[in-house]
Amino acid sequence: MSFVDRVRACSVFDPSLYKPFLVDGFRVGLVKPLFADHLRAFPKTFVVSDDSVTLSPRLSDFHKRTSAVGAALRELADNGLFGGWRDEPFPVATSPASPILFNMERAAIPWFGIRGYGVHLNGTVGGPGARHMWVGRRSMDRPRSPGKLDQLVAGGQPAGLSLRDNLVKECGEEASISPDLAGRAVSVGALNYITETEEVLRRDVLYVYDLELPRDFEPRNTDGEIDTFYLWPIERVLETVRDTDDFKFNCSLVVIDFLIRHGLIEPDHPEYLDLIHGLRSGS
Amino acid sequence: MSFVDRVRACSVFDPSLYKPFLVDGFRVGLVKPLFADHLRAFPKTFVVSDDSVTLSPRLSDFHKRTSAVGAALRELADNGLFGGWRDEPFPVATSPASPILFNMERAAIPWFGIRGYGVHLNGTVGGPGARHMWVGRRSMDRPRSPGKLDQLVAGGQPAGLSLRDNLVKECGEEASISPDLAGRAVSVGALNYITETEEVLRRDVLYVYDLELPRDFEPRNTDGEIDTFYLWPIERVLETVRDTDDFKFNCSLVVIDFLIRHGLIEPDHPEYLDLIHGLRSGS
Numbered sequence: 001m002s003f004v005d006r007v008r009a010c011s012v013f014d015p016s017l018y019k020p021f022l023v024d025g026f027r028v029g030l031v032k033p034l035f036a037d038h039l040r041a042f043p044k045t046f047v048v049s050d051d052s053v054t055l056s057p058r059l060s061d062f063h064k065r066t067s068a069v070g071a072a073l074r075e076l077a078d079n080g081l082f083g084g085w086r087d088e089p090f091p092v093a094t095s096p097a098s099p100i101l102f103n104m105e106r107a108a109i110p111w112f113g114i115r116g117y118g119v120h121l122n123g124t125v126g127g128p129g130a131r132h133m134w135v136g137r138r139s140m141d142r143p144r145s146p147g148k149l150d151q152l153v154a155g156g157q158p159a160g161l162s163l164r165d166n167l168v169k170e171c172g173e174e175a176s177i178s179p180d181l182a183g184r185a186v187s188v189g190a191l192n193y194i195t196e197t198e199e200v201l202r203r204d205v206l207y208v209y210d211l212e213l214p215r216d217f218e219p220r221n222t223d224g225e226i227d228t229f230y231l232w233p234i235e236r237v238l239e240t241v242r243d244t245d246d247f248k249f250n251c252s253l254v255v256i257d258f259l260i261r262h263g264l265i266e267p268d269h270p271e272y273l274d275l276i277h278g279l280r281s282g283s
Numbered sequence: 284m285s286f287v288d289r290v291r292a293c294s295v296f297d298p299s300l301y302k303p304f305l306v307d308g309f310r311v312g313l314v315k316p317l318f319a320d321h322l323r324a325f326p327k328t329f330v331v332s333d334d335s336v337t338l339s340p341r342l343s344d345f346h347k348r349t350s351a352v353g354a355a356l357r358e359l360a361d362n363g364l365f366g367g368w369r370d371e372p373f374p375v376a377t378s379p380a381s382p383i384l385f386n387m388e389r390a391a392i393p394w395f396g397i398r399g400y401g402v403h404l405n406g407t408v409g410g411p412g413a414r415h416m417w418v419g420r421r422s423m424d425r426p427r428s429p430g431k432l433d434q435l436v437a438g439g440q441p442a443g444l445s446l447r448d449n450l451v452k453e454c455g456e457e458a459s460i461s462p463d464l465a466g467r468a469v470s471v472g473a474l475n476y477i478t479e480t481e482e483v484l485r486r487d488v489l490y491v492y493d494l495e496l497p498r499d500f501e502p503r504n505t506d507g508e509i510d511t512f513y514l515w516p517i518e519r520v521l522e523t524v525r526d527t528d529d530f531k532f533n534c535s536l537v538v539i540d541f542l543i544r545h546g547l548i549e550p551d552h553p554e555y556l557d558l559i560h561g562l563r564s565g566s
Contacts (some may be wrong), residue, residue, distance in 0.1 A: 097553045128469070163550050186411070186546035190559050207550045261544060263469035267446050267490045270380045276473050280563060 001243050004271045006252035007278030009245065010193040018201070019048075021112050023055040023065070023101050026094045030113030030201055038081055042072040065102030073108045082111055084143035090116065091159040096205075103159050110200035116156060119167045120254045121185055121209045123152030123175070123219070124234070131234040131262070133255075134219060136174070136226035138248065144198060148248040149240065150226065151255075152211075152219060153177065163207055174226060175219035177211075185211040188261060191253050192282035203282060208254055238264060253279055284526050287554045289535035290561030292528070293476040301484070302331075304395050306338040306348070306384050309377045313396030313484055321364055325355040348385030356391045365394055367426040373399065374442040379488075386442050393483035399439060402450045403537045404468055404492045406435030406458070406502070407517070414517040414545070416538075417502060419457070419509035421531065427481060431531040432523065433509065434538075435494075435502060436460065446470075446490055457509060458502035460494075468494040471544060474536050475565035486565060491537055521547060536562055 019036055021029035031039070031053045039046040039053060045068045047054040059065045066089070077085050089103035092114055109116050123134040134152040138145055155170035157163060171182035188210050194203045219229045232240075240246055241255045257279050259265040265272065302319055304312035314322070314336045322329040322336060328351045330337040342348040349372070360368050372386035375397055392399050406417040417435040421428055438453035440446060454465035471493050477486045502512045515523075523529055524538045540562050542548040548555065 096556065187549050188544050188546065190550065190556060192556075205556065261471050263471065266470050267473065273379065273473060273475075273488065276563065280559065 001245075002271065003242050003256055003265065003269075003275055004278070006241060006245070006247075006249075006256060007275055007281075009197075009249050010195045010253055011278065011281050012195045012197070013201070018113060019052050021053045021055075021114070023092065024057075026101070028092055028094060028101065028112075028114055030203070031111070032201075035081075035111055038076060039072070042068075042075075045069060045072045059102075062100060062102050066104075069102060069104060073105050077105075077107070082107060088156070089159045090114075090156065100159065106156055106158070110202050113201035113203055116202070116204045117163075117207070118154060118156045118204060119163055119170060119207050119209065120151045120251070121153040121167065121171065121211055122254065122258045123177075123211050123213050125213050125215055125217070125231060127212075128262075132231050133234050133237045133258075134175075134213070135230045135232055135237060136219075136221070137228045137230070139224055139227045142225060145248040148251070149246050150248050150251050152229070154251065154254075157207075167209060173223040174221055175229070176222060177213075177217075177219070181213070181217075182211070185209040189257065191257055191279045193250065193253065194282040195249070197249055202250070204250065205282070206250060206254060208257060210258070234259075234264060284528075285554065286525055286539055286548065286552075286558055287561065289524060289528070289530075289532075289539060290558055290564075292480075292532050293478045293536055294561065294564050295478045295480070296484070301396060302335050304336045304338075304397070306375065307340075309384070311375055311377060311384065311395075311397055313486070314394070315484075318364075318394055321359060322355070325351075325358075328352060328355050342385075345383060345385055349387075352385060352387055356388050360388075360390070365390060371439070372442045373397075373439065383442065389439055389441070393485050396484035396486055399485070399487045400446075400490070401437060401439045401487060402446055402453060402490050402492065403434045403534070404436040404450065404454065404494055405537065405541045406460075406494050406496050408496050408498055408500070408514060410495075411545075415514050416517050416520045416541075417458075417496070418513045418515055418520060419502075419504070420511045420513070422507055422510045425508060428531040431534070432529050433531050433534050435512070437534065437537075440490075450492060456506040457504055458512070459505060460496075460500075460502070464496070464500070465494070468492040472540070474540055474562045476533065476536065477565040478532070480532055485533070487533065488565070489533060489537060491540060493541070517542075517547060 018030035020027045021031050036048050036053050040048045084107040086106050088106040090106045091100040093100045125132045136150040138148050138150050140146045153170050153174045168179050168182045171177035190207050192205045241252050301313035303310045304314050319331050319336050323331045367390040369389050371389040373389045374383040376383045408415045419433045421431050421433050423429045436453050436457045451462050451465045454460035471491050473490050475488045524535050
């Protein structure tokens with residue numbers, strides 16, 4: 001096992017196994033043929049052909065699309081086609097700066113291979129030589145990656161909230177970090193990947209933040225996502241990512257990026273350039 | 284002008300205008316047909332065809348290749364085909380971890396489109412809110428990018444020296460930074476690009492380091508590369524990279540990466556993901 005195995009676990013993807021999902025002429029997602037077949041039940045919403053899944057051109061604006069897609073997805077979820085319904089609308093667009101074509105329930109995003117966005121925060125205590133990192137263990141009742149290790153704070157990016165506001169909200173819910181303390185988090189970059197995991201296609205951009213916490217800070221989870229928090233020496237975090245797959249697949253990338261940015265994985269590491277490339281190999 | 288213009292200036296490249304340069308079956312470089320024609324004068328060393336330039340298979344080991352290529356290049360340089368001869372052997376390999384196929388004079392590396400490696404150091408004073416960055420103005424007598432702005436320390440990676448040892452050496456020569464102080468530099472990642480500039484193809488990996496310097500530190504150049512050093516507020520560095528092309532083309536990338544890693548370009552910047560992608564768009 002090695003760091004590069006963590007990166008490879010985030011690039012399990014064969015484009016030939018998917019049909020493009022087109023909205024208003026833009027390719028916004030990738031759908032498996034088996035799932036596409038279920039969409040044939042909604043011919044007024046989805047036009048399914050051998051080569052593609054197209055949102056009906058009749059659905060010509062944000063509201064019509066959001067409403068028609070929402071109704072179809074609700075029925076598919078009720079029929080057990082996918083689980084984890086959260087009632088969280090996620091924006092569908094060709095890029096974060098582009099107009100939002102419609103909103104889609106978060107649980108359906110990876111079934112359509114639509115690009116998702118999230119915020120991940122590395123919470124650390126102490127500087128070089130004595131650095132520790134807060135790590136969360138995900139609750140066993142989570143639909144995704146139960147029991148896996150996670151960043152101190154991480155969450156999907158919903159519609160209608162700025163990245164900063166979402167980060168502050170997640171900091172409060174996931175770790176009881178005050179808005180004032182969360183405001184000191186520094187944005188340090190973004191990672192991306194495209195990978196099949198747990199049956200679906202995750203095609204995500206993760207916006208990454210570092211936050212140095214006071215020594216007396218104690219995280220407390222309020223939304224049920226995290227079961228236990230640990231404050232580990234950074235060397236233990238490094239060894240855990242390198243030697244095990246205990247971290248949730250995408251959280252490993254965030255740790256590896258942290259280790260590279262803080263000189264804890266150095267350029268003489270034989271996988272150095274492969275790791276750096278692999279942290280941003282999605283499309 | 285904008286940050287993205289700086290990134291675009293580092294990706295001026297049309298592969299159809301080049302012939303691959305092959306050594307021992309590996310594609311190690313890219314050569315313009317006009318330059319390839321000059322290599323026809325050395326048929327025992329270079330086999331030039333319509334599709335490729337191949338190092339003669341007769342040259343079967345490191346020493347034979349280094350010696351034969353060196354002799355040909357010396358003659359081409361004497362005939363004025365390229366300038367800037369430095370007597371610095373650079374390693375040619377398919378990757379930094381692969382065996383070195385041969386050494387080539389540094390000045391010829393971009394004429395063959397061979398991947399080069401360098402170390403760049405961001406030297407700063409003060410923390411968030413009051414951060415300053417040391418910037419060097421390159422001497423007017425430099426063969427490359429005379430008068431352009433540069434990092435405090437930057438240098439190519441020669442054969443036979445570790446990255447760390449090269450960084451310490453360059454820190455001493457370019458800015459009179461003691462080995463002890465240089466040893467505190469933190470490796471923070473690597474950038475790469477492939478671009479035509481000043482007639483040649485630059486295909487480089489830059490290993491980036493951050494070093495926070497004491498307030499009383501004053502750089503002093505000893506190798507003639509830098510004419511003047513400035514200690515600028517980071518906002519001035521940001522504006523200069525964003526609004527002008529005063530920085531040497533690749534040094535702009537190093538600054539943009541610094542600004543992203545330290546939260547000075549934030550994710551709400553409309554070009555954020557394009558910049559992050561563009562900082563590592565070489566191959």
